[in-house]
Amino acid sequence: MSLDYTNSIPLHVQLKKILEQQIYNGYYTEKLPSERELMDEYYVSRSTVRQSIEQLVRERVLERKPGKGTFVAIRTINDWLGSLHSTSENIEKMGMAPGAKLVASQEIEVFGRLKDVTGLDKAHHFKRVRYADDIPMGIERHYYPVGLGKKLSQYNLDQEAFYELLEKELKVKTFQAEQEIKAGAATRNDAKLLHILEGASIIIAERKITDIHGDFVEFERAHYRADMYSFKITLSRNSK
């Protein structure tokens, strides 16, 4: 691919798109050519190359390491969830020790709202109870496409590492998450697992994650004890 010098689209924008494509297509997976090599490859000046790369650094697609080179950025889900904290982090902030226990892992038929949201007929379902200092404070249900679920089920899931597994072990490139937070009342089953009364207030979080192609990766539905759990979000004017 080369640049179109007659086009009114600035060269650095064209080059940025080419590099972005090559990264998402997997052509560059780690180190990029140096700025001087890219100058020769695309017949542009170093500042134009730098403009393209700067944009991608700002979007956290690339990372620059002075003296070493320019690299594809490694980012975890929790990292770009950014202002929203993970379950483990929330529990740790309360001064308690986070824990998890897998109570179900099976293939299921999907119907109703879950089918609408995921677009799946079958899914692999994981159900985990989350603990804070050994007190049960939430139930997290994860739904994955069958193939992905099968792979995940080979790991030890009595830990807090779902997202890390997806990113690091299974190389799923996640892209976007939509999260909804609402309140509700505990079902009989919730009540039993969480040691609370049926009908007690719970806080419900639903999250849908799609990969860079917009394909479904995960749907999660979590029920937390309202007296033990809340979501904290910090929003700041400096996006830095």
Added chain:
Amino acid sequence: MSLDYTNSIPLHVQLKKILEQQIYNGYYTEKLPSERELMDEYYVSRSTVRQSIEQLVRERVLERKPGKGTFVAIRTINDWLGSLHSTSENIEKMGMAPGAKLVASQEIEVFGRLKDVTGLDKAHHFKRVRYADDIPMGIERHYYPVGLGKKLSQYNLDQEAFYELLEKELKVKTFQAEQEIKAGAATRNDAKLLHILEGASIIIAERKITDIHGDFVEFERAHYRADMYSFKITLSRNSK
């Protein structure tokens, strides 16, 4: 102020800090000198000036208008709350018409947790019921320092414009917001205002806003009917 050429801190970083200070000190309130004027003023090249300005544009402190100049950015709170939607927006997304009604506006003594969070002894308290298609779906309580509250109380508050008032009319420069979302049960008073049963599930949102100096601006506590309201957050890898 001028730049220190012997200092190891890059010139564009020094210049960025100077400009940032002048903006926050109110020296520049609207239009900045042109890039060519800044070159002459600080004895640097145009690319160095542009590097400084680019950084401030990225942090949303400045805005560039091609052909016109560089300006101090005007930003509303809802704007930088970004991924979190406002009450009105949430109601509109449900396909309903948002409304509000002021039911209390008074100076109060502050104690307990509210005193801890705000650091105030006295506060001005506003209480509004929020509607969706004339159905009451939430109670929002706002607490301000007495002086600010007095100013706000002179406006017509039977509308959705609290943040806009703060920013546009009262020139409060907000900076950071911390938000907590949890669940609870309706008190008798909640139940009466929201037309629900005492003890029914509600979702509770608390938000503390501070200005650019870290000084307290507002504390808000809102109770929403769990069957009618939820928080939606979209998180994306591209921060753009």
Added chain:
DNA sequence: CAGTGGTCTAGACCACTGG
């Protein structure tokens, strides 16, 4: 030591703005 990204200069041409 060669190679890397970071910084900085001087200069040029462009499209757009608004009197």
Added chain:
DNA sequence: CAGTGGTCTAGACCACTGG
């Protein structure tokens, strides 16, 4: 028309990396 930010070039020196 002069003035603005946007784009682009060519070239230079720097500190840091790692063989």
